[in-house]
Amino acid sequence: MTKNKKLKDWVSKMAKLCQPEEIVWIDGTDAQRAVLEKEALESGELIQLNQEKLPGCYLHRTAIDDVARTEHLTFICTKKKRDAGPTNNWMPPKTAYKKAKAIFKGAMANRTMYVIPFSMGPVGSEFSKIGVELTDSRYVVLNMLIMTRVGNAVLRHLEEKDHFTKCLHSKADLNINRRMILHFPEDNTIWSVGSGYGGNVLLGKKCLSLRIASFIARRERWFAEHMLIMGIEEPNGHVEYIAAAFPSACGKTNLAMLIPPEGLKIKGYRIWTVGDDIAWMRVDSDGALWAVNPESGFFGVAPGTNSYTNFNMVETIKKNTIYTNVLLKPDKTVWWEGADGEIPASGIDWQGRPWKPGMKDHNGKPILGAQPNSRFTSPIVNCPSASFRLEQHHGVPISAIVFGGRRQHLAPLVYETFNWQHGVFVGATMASERTAAQVGELGEVRRDPMAMLPFCGYNMAYYFKHWLDMGKRMPKAPKIFHVNWFRTDDKGKFLWPGFKENLRVLEWVLDRCNNRVGARETSIGYVPYPADIDMTGLDLSEGALEKLLEVENKDWLEELKGIRKFFQQFKKDMPAQLWDEYKNLEKRLKSND
Ligand code: OXD
Ligand code: MN
Numbered sequence: 001m002t003k004n005k006k007l008k009d010w011v012s013k014m015a016k017l018c019q020p021e022e023i024v025w026i027d028g029t030d031a032q033r034a035v036l037e038k039e040a041l042e043s044g045e046l047i048q049l050n051q052e053k054l055p056g057c058y059l060h061r062t063a064i065d066d067v068a069r070t071e072h073l074t075f076i077c078t079k080k081k082r083d084a085g086p087t088n089n090w091m092p093p094k095t096a097y098k099k100a101k102a103i104f105k106g107a108m109a110n111r112t113m114y115v116i117p118f119s120m121g122p123v124g125s126e127f128s129k130i131g132v133e134l135t136d137s138r139y140v141v142l143n144m145l146i147m148t149r150v151g152n153a154v155l156r157h158l159e160e161k162d163h164f165t166k167c168l169h170s171k172a173d174l175n176i177n178r179r180m181i182l183h184f185p186e187d188n189t190i191w192s193v194g195s196g197y198g199g200n201v202l203l204g205k206k207c208l209s210l211r212i213a214s215f216i217a218r219r220e221r222w223f224a225e226h227m228l229i230m231g232i233e234e235p236n237g238h239v240e241y242i243a244a245a246f247p248s249a250c251g252k253t254n255l256a257m258l259i260p261p262e263g264l265k266i267k268g269y270r271i272w273t274v275g276d277d278i279a280w281m282r283v284d285s286d287g288a289l290w291a292v293n294p295e296s297g298f299f300g301v302a303p304g305t306n307s308y309t310n311f312n313m314v315e316t317i318k319k320n321t322i323y324t325n326v327l328l329k330p331d332k333t334v335w336w337e338g339a340d341g342e343i344p345a346s347g348i349d350w351q352g353r354p355w356k357p358g359m360k361d362h363n364g365k366p367i368l369g370a371q372p373n374s375r376f377t378s379p380i381v382n383c384p385s386a387s388f389r390l391e392q393h394h395g396v397p398i399s400a401i402v403f404g405g406r407r408q409h410l411a412p413l414v415y416e417t418f419n420w421q422h423g424v425f426v427g428a429t430m431a432s433e434r435t436a437a438q439v440g441e442l443g444e445v446r447r448d449p450m451a452m453l454p455f456c457g458y459n460m461a462y463y464f465k466h467w468l469d470m471g472k473r474m475p476k477a478p479k480i481f482h483v484n485w486f487r488t489d490d491k492g493k494f495l496w497p498g499f500k501e502n503l504r505v506l507e508w509v510l511d512r513c514n515n516r517v518g519a520r521e522t523s524i525g526y527v528p529y530p531a532d533i534d535m536t537g538l539d540l541s542e543g544a545l546e547k548l549l550e551v552e553n554k555d556w557l558e559e560l561k562g563i564r565k566f567f568q569q570f571k572k573d574m575p576a577q578l579w580d581e582y583k584n585l586e587k588r589l590k591s592n593d
Helices: 005-018 030-043 093-104 138-147 152-160 204-220 252-256 307-316 420-428 460-472 499-513 544-548 553-568 576-591
Strands: 022-025 058-060 074-076 112-120 129-135 165-170 180-184 189-193 223-225 228-233 239-245 270-275 279-283 289-292 297-301 322-324 375-379 396-404 414-416 431-433 445-447 479-483
Touching: 005 093, 005 112, 005 129, 005 165, 030 058, 030 138, 093 165, 093 180, 093 189, 112 138, 112 152, 112 204, 129 138, 129 152, 129 204, 138 204, 138 297, 138 322, 138 375, 165 204, 180 204, 189 204, 204 223, 204 279, 204 460, 228 252, 228 396, 228 499, 239 499, 252 270, 252 297, 252 307, 270 289, 297 307, 396 420, 396 499, 414 499, 420 460, 420 479, 420 576, 445 553, 460 576, 479 499, 553 576
Parallel strands: 022 112, 058 322, 074 180, 129 165, 165 189, 239 396, 396 479
Antiparallel strands: 112 129, 180 189, 223 279, 228 239, 228 270, 279 289, 289 396, 297 375, 322 375, 414 479, 431 445
């Protein structure tokens, strides 16, 4: 299997702890995948879908209390609490290992332990990192085969470089009271137990590529970010790349593969998708920032995905896709709320129960066919807009970084920050209002710096400092922007149509990057002149665009209170430069009032 002694010893040690009946090494071949699929069908872990309509597609159902990431059970286990910071759950490594060991002990009895060698990023690229996940779940293996580069090529690589992230996962008894997602950044180790939900168990994704990678990236001076990467082919045929961070459920996936609206398509725009969730970015020898997507698949939310919101994704998930927690139709195809076509007359819901539209639970609430966080796992290569540079070891050069949030008022459709330091401040103060889809008070503002709050594997104050330092290392730093697709009018109606029309805003972003248009200087940054946003083919109501671009100083002064409170929790670890930006903003707001 491998000559890497460190790897062999670790696998033996973990096997001794978990006591599997057998150990199988995943080689990345189609033949082995076919065997695993067959076994998963026999065991009931997968249900075969209609192979004529959905070739290579399967359905999986999780336990009903295991349908989303469990942030309260997710820990950063550094020796010092301060290194995890005030926004992470922390546990001392010793305690964490001890608690988890008690659950892992014998957890794989009568099961197979699969050894999955995987690479995040193209195998052998400067950017890439290798992990090895041990798991007792075939579902995890089959998903990892889509989401990461798996197999023997990775093992060969590990013979030269023996560094890898040690990832241990067991479903154990899927008991929420015995569930823990533990990160040991100082040991390059992840232990996840008691869950079968993607975000908790596909350890290459949030756990390695964000939490562990962010920790390593600070030390090695690069970025591991919760960002999409997209190429925008301009009318002259040149492709410019942007990276964008939005909190979960703000439409990153849809933006990453949008199809230009007619009005812009005729000008010659086209989108190339590099990634929809994670960006690893480095300063290259040219002094610019270059990015790769470490993943090779999409793990996307199904509800709301249809030909209007995301045509390319609808195409992507027609083959070789694993669906999780969606509705099963009588013809063995799948459906979810907000899918294309008619609502099916009947089906089997995500909990495996007979379902009909209009059914209500005992509280009178509609019973959903698909779990609101139901998912599909699909290879990027299926995507019609997949970038031709996906496998390039150097990645793509980033012209602009875009931050965004969901704000009914306050933030204009788009603004450009004054410089890198101000851009970092804008990223660090990102916020979204709670939607009906989340528990908690509607409209409440949650701060989510750089969309990394649940994913930063160390103290966020150090993370801000890292961002500031990186700016100094980049002679050709990207410009930083902020967007808000969610501004509403006085009646609460969205002012901006969103989805594909968002390209009009990105066109302005690139115009600014290339010094093609001017802008209006406001207290918060540079805002477009309405005439500089190409509105060909889009009719907004009278005055809507002006309203979308308004900056209300008194609202921003109010916003400062929330920012101050958020910053204060980092105490003296908070970089002074961000407090300077805070004071400068306050000054500008007061003097322009
Ligand atoms: C995701 C998330 O699943 O951000 O990508 O929650
Ligand atoms: Mn995400």
